[in-house]
Amino acid sequence: MSTNQRGFVQQVWDFFCSLKLTLFVLITLAITSIIGTVIPQYPNIDERYWATISAGRKLLYERLGFFDMYHSWWFLALLTLFSVNLIACSIKRLPHVFKFVSEPALTISETQQKIFPSKDLKLSGSLDESRDTLAAFLSSHFSSPTITQVGNQYHLFAQKNAWCRLGVYVVHFSILVIMAGTIIGNVWGYKGFVAIVEGETVNTIKARNGKDIALGFEVKCDQFTVSFYDAPGGGGPSQMPKEFKSILTLTENGKEVPGYKHARVVVNEPLSYKGITFYQSSYGQANDPSTFFFTVKNRANGKTDQIALRPGSQTRLSDGRLISIVDLTDNPGEGTAAVLSVTDKGTEPKFFKVFKNNPGLDDLRGDSFIFTFVGTDARMYTGLQVNKDPGVWVVWTGCIMMCLGLCIAFFMSHKRVWIVVQHGYARIYGNASKNQPAFMTEFEALAEELQKQNI
Amino acid sequence: MLSAKLFNATTIFYMASTLAFIGFLASRNKTVGLIGTGLAWIGFAVQTAAIGLRWKESYDIGLGHAPMSNLYESVVFFAWSIVLIFGIIDIKYRYRIIGAFVMPFALMGMAWAQLYLPTDINPLMPALQSNWLLYHVITCFLGYAAFAVACGVSIMYLIKAKSEEKGNEAAGGLMSQFPPTRVLDDLNYKAIMVGFPLLTLGIITGAAWANYAWGTYWSWDPKETWSLIVWFVYAAFLHARFTKGWVGKRAAWLSIIGFAATIFCYLGVNLLLSGLHSYGNLN
Numbered sequence: 231m232s233t234n235q236r237g238f239v240q241q242v243w244d245f246f247c248s249l250k251l252t253l254f255v256l257i258t259l260a261i262t263s264i265i266g267t268v269i270p271q272y273p274n275i276d277e278r279y280w281a282t283i284s285a286g287r288k289l290l291y292e293r294l295g296f297f298d299m300y301h302s303w304w305f306l307a308l309l310t311l312f313s314v315n316l317i318a319c320s321i322k323r324l325p326h327v328f329k330f331v332s333e334p335a336l337t338i339s340e341t342q343q344k345i346f347p348s349k350d351l352k353l354s355g356s357l358d359e360s361r362d363t364l365a366a367f368l369s370s371h372f373s374s375p376t377i378t379q380v381g382n383q384y385h386l387f388a389q390k391n392a393w394c395r396l397g398v399y400v401v402h403f404s405i406l407v408i409m410a411g412t413i414i415g416n417v418w419g420y421k422g423f424v425a426i427v428e429g430e431t432v433n434t435i436k437a438r439n440g441k442d443i444a445l446g447f448e449v450k451c452d453q454f455t456v457s458f459y460d461a462p463g464g465g466g467p468s469q470m471p472k473e474f475k476s477i478l479t480l481t482e483n484g485k486e487v488p489g490y491k492h493a494r495v496v497v498n499e500p501l502s503y504k505g506i507t508f509y510q511s512s513y514g515q516a517n518d519p520s521t522f523f524f525t526v527k528n529r530a531n532g533k534t535d536q537i538a539l540r541p542g543s544q545t546r547l548s549d550g551r552l553i554s555i556v557d558l559t560d561n562p563g564e565g566t567a568a569v570l571s572v573t574d575k576g577t578e579p580k581f582f583k584v585f586k587n588n589p590g591l592d593d594l595r596g597d598s599f600i601f602t603f604v605g606t607d608a609r610m611y612t613g614l615q616v617n618k619d620p621g622v623w624v625v626w627t628g629c630i631m632m633c634l635g636l637c638i639a640f641f642m643s644h645k646r647v648w649i650v651v652q653h654g655y656a657r658i659y660g661n662a663s664k665n666q667p668a669f670m671t672e673f674e675a676l677a678e679e680l681q682k683q684n685i
Numbered sequence: 686m687l688s689a690k691l692f693n694a695t696t697i698f699y700m701a702s703t704l705a706f707i708g709f710l711a712s713r714n715k716t717v718g719l720i721g722t723g724l725a726w727i728g729f730a731v732q733t734a735a736i737g738l739r740w741k742e743s744y745d746i747g748l749g750h751a752p753m754s755n756l757y758e759s760v761v762f763f764a765w766s767i768v769l770i771f772g773i774i775d776i777k778y779r780y781r782i783i784g785a786f787v788m789p790f791a792l793m794g795m796a797w798a799q800l801y802l803p804t805d806i807n808p809l810m811p812a813l814q815s816n817w818l819l820y821h822v823i824t825c826f827l828g829y830a831a832f833a834v835a836c837g838v839s840i841m842y843l844i845k846a847k848s849e850e851k852g853n854e855a856a857g858g859l860m861s862q863f864p865p866t867r868v869l870d871d872l873n874y875k876a877i878m879v880g881f882p883l884l885t886l887g888i889i890t891g892a893a894w895a896n897y898a899w900g901t902y903w904s905w906d907p908k909e910t911w912s913l914i915v916w917f918v919y920a921a922f923l924h925a926r927f928t929k930g931w932v933g934k935r936a937a938w939l940s941i942i943g944f945a946a947t948i949f950c951y952l953g954v955n956l957l958l959s960g961l962h963s964y965g966n967l968n
């Protein structure tokens with residue numbers, strides 16, 4: 231390699247190692263990330279959005295990848311630059327730090343003697359005796375020292391928590407671990423969706439990219455239910471859903487999987503089997519109901535009957551009136567209601583609504599019969615998000631490493647103490663990598679204790 | 686409900702504390718400063734009781750969840766966290782005057798919450814029924830509060846540095862009560878050193894929760910993205926201290942920008958960006 235080439239390689243290396251680049255990347259990432267929070271992102275773009283921007287602007291944004299900016303080539307390039315910077319910086323510095331930790335400076339240099347805080351001690355014993363007493367003192371009050379002879383002096387060196395200098399590197403490494411986890415998840419995992427009607431069984435799901443994926447086992451939806459909060463002030467359920475619950479049974483090769491019979495899936499409590507996880511995500515009615523069930527309470531004698539109504543046919547009530555179901559409505563804020571019609575002989579039919587979630591309401595109508603809407607024979611389906619993410623544990627490991635690393639980097643400190651012993655005289659020096667004021671208190675207490683000793 | 690009365694009392698204590706601190710700034714009378722701190726602590730105690738009581742009341746009406754589930758409750762908790770972090774700093778470093786630049790944040794939060802936000806205890810929708818909600822909210826808001834304190838301290842730094850530049854550092858002047866710029870710069874760094882790990886934990890618990898609820902720990906939605914932006918800004922702050930010249934004034938500015946981004950992440954995303962995406966104005 232010519233000197234020129236080496237110079238160039240060196241320059242490139244220095245560029246990737248520089249902290250200026252780190253600042254540039256961090257700030258650029260912060261600023262560019264804003265774009266995707268202001269411009270809508272695929273796949274969540276409302277059709278109406280297109281009408282609000284000009285064709286030219288749409289084209290420009292498309293070219294720049296602004297509609298899916300977190301996966302655009304330039305954003306991924308920034309993230310790559312970020313990782314390269316991190317790796318290069320670590321390669322450059324880590325050996326020094328390792329050396330610093332594993333082969334600490336056992337003697338204190340002239341410069342350090344000038345800048346590190348220190349305290350003087352008078353000694354009365356012989357040099358060797360004093361050295362041994364001081365070493366014993368450090369062992370019992372701080373940590374055991376290493377003794378080095380320098381000319382006619384001895385340098386006693388003791389340290390605590392040297393390894394916490396590596397905390398920053400744990401943080402940096404954890405970022406790479408998290409990135410690796412997301413890549414693993416993207417390459418070997420998938421996200422998909424499946425809708426299962428109550429009582430039915432599936433063994434494949436639809437991935438986001440439209441492909442069918444075989445699960446390798448079967449999932450049956452035993453039941454899906456929605457429960458609601460009680461209305462404030464009582465009087466039955468409100469419109470506010472409390473729980474969406476699917477009951478699933480897993481089978482493999484026709485045999486029930488132990489522990490997965492009638493397993494429960496609710497929001498925030500997914501179900502996992504063989505690395506595949508099912509999340510409660512949506513629901514709906516699978517088919518049109520054909521039978522509607524009601525209870526009818528006789529106001530006079532309190533007797534309650536069950537009736538079943540089918541659209542298009544009439545049923546006779548015990549007082550001779552005819553009843554039929556006319557409509558089913560579902561209004562926001564009101565919930566599902568059946569519109570019933572009751573016809574007395576020779577009069578116009580009377581229409582009224584019976585609400586599913588408000589069973590007390592029909593009482594207020596004042597009729598001699600009080601109706602409650604029990605339900606229909608319609609089946610529900612449950613919509614499940616289905617994920618496989620083999621990288622997620624790598625991500626969590628990275629996250630835990632990051633938290634530990636941050637605590638080490640910020641709240642632990644590498645403390646060093648030297649005592650330079652000469653004939654009749656010694657001086658103690660101290661230094662800490664973090665939190666100087668706290669260390670000074672500790673150091674002064676140590677020196678004071680030392681001055682009390684008779685050495 | 687009793688908790689509502691206690692929250693009102695809290696607001697009044699924080700207002701009195703803020704006024705006392707302003708009085709302290711003007712009068713340089715140590716007793717007034719002590720009163721300011723005392724009022725802040727009393728308000729804090731009342732608020733702690735109120736939050737506990739609201740928690741209990743939610744069980745009494747059959748909803749039963751931690752009081753951290755809507756905007757009102759989060760603003761109240763934010764104010765509580767700010768006073769907590771200020772209190773810790775006050776005990777540790779005894780620079781009382783910092784209260785004049787931190788208590789207004791707590792007061793603004795409480796006043797806004799009490800005057801303008803609906804205070805009802807709502808039932809939790811299914812997605813919010815998770816213990817992760819509690820861990821997530823606590824870590825995020827303690828982090829935000831540390832950043833609020835860092836921002837207050839940075840504003841003090843800039844004022845102090847400006848007056849030193851002008852050379853009107855007369856003995857006994859208003860500025861003489863401010864801690865030395867060196868101390869302010871250090872406090873700024875210390876507060877961020879507390880806030881950054883908490884924010885990191887907040888983002889992680891949020892991701893863990895999203896993973897439980899929806900099966901994706903990260904989906905680049907505006908709230909997540911903004912929390913990451915805030916994280917980038919403070920990471921830049923931490924690294925900037927290693928390169929020459931990014932202590933002092935520039936660090937103070939970076940801290941203020943960081944807090945502005947924090948507030949945007951907390952409120953702006955909900956109030957401004959969601960409006961942008963709701964298309965209410967298009968049809």
Ligand code: HEM
Pocket residue numbers: 248249252255311312313315316317319323398401402405636639920923924926927
């Ligand atoms: C391109 C990426 C990055 C590079 C090249 C880089 C490099 C560095 C370097 C060289 C140091 C000084 C270490 C020392 O000798 O004490 C440092 C400190 C640190 N870095 Fe990074 N870093 C990067 C990204 C990050 C990110 C994203 C975080 C966020 C968690 C982070 C967290 C820290 C922390 C907490 C410190 C210690 C700061 C302090 O003690 O005040 N780094 N970084």
